[in-house]
Amino acid sequence: MAEGFLHPSKGNKQMEDIGVEYFRDLSSRSFFQQSTGNKTLYVMHDLINDLAQFVARDICFSFEFHEDKLNDKVRHFSFVRNQYDTSKRFEMLYQMKRLRTLVALPVHNLPWATESYLSNNVLQKLLPRLVCLRVLCLSGYCIDELPHHIGGLIHLRYLNLSHTSIKSLPDSVGSLLNLQTLILHGCNNLTKLPQSIENLIHLHVIDLTDTDSLTEMPMQIGNLKKLQILSKFIVQRGSRSVITELKGLSHLQKDLSILGLENAVDTRDASAYVLKDKQGLKGLDLQWSHESIDHGNGDDGIHVFNMLQPHQNLERVRVAFYPGTKFPSWLGGSSSTKIVDINLSNCRNVTSLPELGRLPSLKKCSIEGMNGVKRLDIEFFGYGLNSLKPFKVLEVLQFKNMLNWEDWDYPDKTDKEDGEFPSLRELMIDNCPKLHRKLPAYLPALVKLAIRRCPHVAYSVMSLPSLLDLSIEHCNKMTPRSMVDLTSLTTLKIKSLSDLTSLADGFEQFPGALQHLILSQCTGLTSLWRKGKEELHRLVSLERLCIESCPKLVSFPETCLWSTLRRLWLRDLPLLKDLPCWIMSHNELTGCFLEDLEIEDCPSLTCFPKGKLPPTLKRLKIQDCVRLSLLPRD
Template identity: 45%
Template sequence: MGGVGKTTLAQLVYNDDRVKDEFDLKAWACVSDQFDALMVTKTILNQVSPRRYDDDDFNTLQVKLKQNLSNKKFLLVLDDVWNENFEDWDILKRPFLASKPGSKIIVTTRQHSVVQNMTHRPAYDLNVLSGTDALSLLAQHALEAKTFDARPDLRDIGRAVVKRCENLPLAVKALGGLLRTMVSPNEWEDVLNSEIWIAEDKSKILPSLKLSYQYLRPELKRCFAYCALFPKDYEFDKSRLVYLCIVEGFLQVSQREMPTQVGSKYFEELFLRSFFQKSSADASYYVMHDLLNDLAKFVAGDKCLRMDNESQENLPSNISENLRHLSFIRHEYELYQRFNFVKEGRSLRTFLPLPIQNKYPKKFFPQRVLHDILPKLHCLRVLSLNGYFIYELPNSVGDLKHLRYLDLTRTLLKCLPESVTNLINLQVLILRECQRLTKLPASMENLINLFYLDIDSTGKLIEMPQGIAQLKSLQTLPKMIVSKSSGMRLNDLGNLSLLQGQISIEELQNVVDVQEAIDASLTYNPSLKKVRLAWSNEFGDSRNEILELDVFNALKPHYNLESLEIDFYGGSKFSNWIGDLSFRNLKEISLSCCGNCTTLPSLGQLPSLRELSISGMNRVKVIGAEFYGNKGPFLALERLTFEDMLDWEEWLGLTHEVERIVRFPAL
């Protein structure tokens, strides 16, 4: 039975502290009804291996997995298994046989036939909750309490509600999320007496889930229905879904609000109502329960089309005039014929390959689609070509006047056509990991609505157009390259007051006047939580130690900072603000290749510092009292790394050479 709590129970076991110490390795893989031994193997391997594998060769992956599991005791969860083919399971399990005795595999499934193919042991059948437990679960989600003692006027209605839900946990949680927004008994009775409970319906969607959806605000309904584009068990990123909902126009935003903040509130509301849940394999991602995925597909109707691993014979032959959003699972070699029907979708708004995340091998995409089909989709708002072997975009992309979201992650573009700057409605431009990219369009200032520009991991991009400084709506800019000629200057950051999240400021040796650093105004931006300051890795006569220290001093971030990285700094000492006690939120620091510094900064008194990495500090000979500070040193530090310290001779403080022994209590 779906929604009875199989995955939840497996999660409790998987994350239990008593289990952690019993196993050398743990992994979680969602299998789903589309059984793919290669993807399951890759998912497990990427969790148990210290490095990431993007290879699509099944035999290679199995050999690597066997090596990683060899003589190790592991716990593996295979969630939501439907496949009844014994041969598929027999192939998948071969690497597991190399493990240590005591290794365990937990399988969740709705079908007894799956159990019979995988093991001789009997299955553990989960039943629905008892009436008492179901009522307690409803209280937790509706009242944030374990009982109805504080609201006895709602207890009897609550009993009737859980009975309507047939004591099914997923249904009770969903209704609890709905009733949380209602205070009076009359409102609860309206839910209890809704016609949805008794209406005849061939959709087989649980009435409790339909009821939860029915009470959503219209804008939340649109955001949830959009998730029909995601396959079952698909892991999605919160921020990326928020951006998609923004550019599709699903949000109601006042002039005083930022769309990203409103979108985050929408997402949290859907999460609290159990429409989304955190992924078991990776807590930074989210998933939808299968039954809620069915609901999204049902309410989206023919506005959304999701092409999973369809065969050539099952490709759509025509297109509904209501179709607005298209998603499809990437193939290694895409064929023009697969997208031929899209030409008829003149009202199509979304062209979205899946997975959205940029952690999969590149695929081949037909140029004919770029030149013949996409230019005809004049209503397109979302265009993603993420992860494809694409060397250039046609100029016609500039004719897609309604385009608001352009994702070119990991493509092979060296530059974008200048026509991209005609896209005045563009809000999101993603060029992450475009490792051949050498320049951005000159007239970037035309993109007046752009709030998200991701150029992270673009190593060949050596200059940024000065026009970026005029994009007053920009909130995300993970990298900024300081120019000493016609490009963007350091002081231009002062114009981008809405920047948030993280930023890497690179090529700081190009700053010629400390006033540029002062005008960058990092101190006045409380929303930048992660900052990297980087100079050139070439130390020559052109480097000015005194100026670099002055620039360093002037680039003091706001006290909200959580992560700091300093690379290739050429001054002889560090700025005093690094160890300032006011940085109470600073959790991570990395100091790398600061080759002229002979001492380390005073970091021991930072109260929240958990990770500290120091490398390539070739002139440091002694680490002593100056490193620890005056307060109890390194009280929160959990991870300390020293690397490539060629002249390091003494480490004082581990014995009695300084005032007291340094204990590193949390290391």
């Protein structure tokens, strides 16, 4: 587009779509090859690259800057695939009056080059000479300002300043009337955009992703009718940038974040929908300020939220710090049928969740910091308004920091064969201190379950036939005693269960598939299993055993049938006096086949057991074991 190689079609196709078609055609003819290191990138064959450079000559050039950080004078300046000395390189670049593409390659092969320096002096002298530039890329260089002369590059169509130290753009940027793409991705020092940007009526892209310091937007950004990518829009106090500016940007695509919604004017006008016609918008991030939560009233934000009803093509939505007590009806309604990912965060005044079970395409749902919610009931599941099964395709469900959530009720209509969430693969519940009701009884597709900081949650019988990964932390009333069908479990992590004295306490049915067992901060644990119990011998697939911060653990069993064990980590076990004898190799037929042994902060240990360290050992780490002798006892 920037070089003018694309021509508008007679139909309604966007120039970008035409470019994609051309690129695919070139790729199919082997002009481009997919990178072996990164499948999202393409490279040219060396012969094609040489041919392109020969044809382009003084029209297109790529180079690397190598510059002393402490000196504005360039020390070394090298062109890619060129061997000219420094003086000739500058001279050549200054003489390229027809140069149309200038791409400065960072010195380091990183996403952005934190040590690629380019002095303002170079830009001040260079840019006024390159009046034919269409493309200018300075991505990754530590430049903090652009010279005023940038406004003289009236043919410029593509400007990339991503991951630079730029703080602001000069007003002269408003003279770049042919500019189509402005990339400011990762410019963390950028605080504002010049008002003159409203003149750039041919802009298709303004990429403001990861510009955390940006606090101001131009007043008349709604003039940029051709905008397709506007990654961020900030509503400022005093209505200098009103939300209705978005209404005329009918071509917006991909993702849009709207910040400062507490400053939006409440029109209460149903015709004021600003996003409803934007068919290409796929992701929407709506953010109010943290302070608005504490200073709002019950109706704050609901009418503005209604104005932001998107087109039904929306796939991802995130809402943060919304100050109202209820969500608008479109969130979870029939107009949101394509939403696959929803994140509701820190909307602390909301008392009930929307009918998310009615979203037929929903695959991921994250609920966090909703302090006003006390129960999840039939409304959450969305029963009663249609016959569709709720959460039919939901795969990931996460609850975090729900400080007042007490009950989780399941509707009577639940299909006993499929369970409440027939497709759920991952369930995480973290820091819900008042939750005391049972968890879902049957989750046939669940692969990963993590319950953390929920001290009152207790199990009823749970059937988890597909579970691979189970993590229980700070949940003293939870033991897997009532779990059944754990035939697939491969990883078990138990942390901060103070009442656990032995692994036989609720772990009677260890699955043979278990490969990783981690025990941490179990202050009551005195032994791995009680004398006469052999449940752990059933762990015929165990590969890794990690025990840490268990202050009452004194010893290990004398026998072990874990021939599969490869990694043993023992950390912060102050009373452990003896290492298990089975870690040593006694002969070629018996003993252990450890590859990784780590012993840390075990002050009561004095020596290794009799025998030799196994010949399979590849890593041995001993730290803060002041009495431990590296020599095995006789």
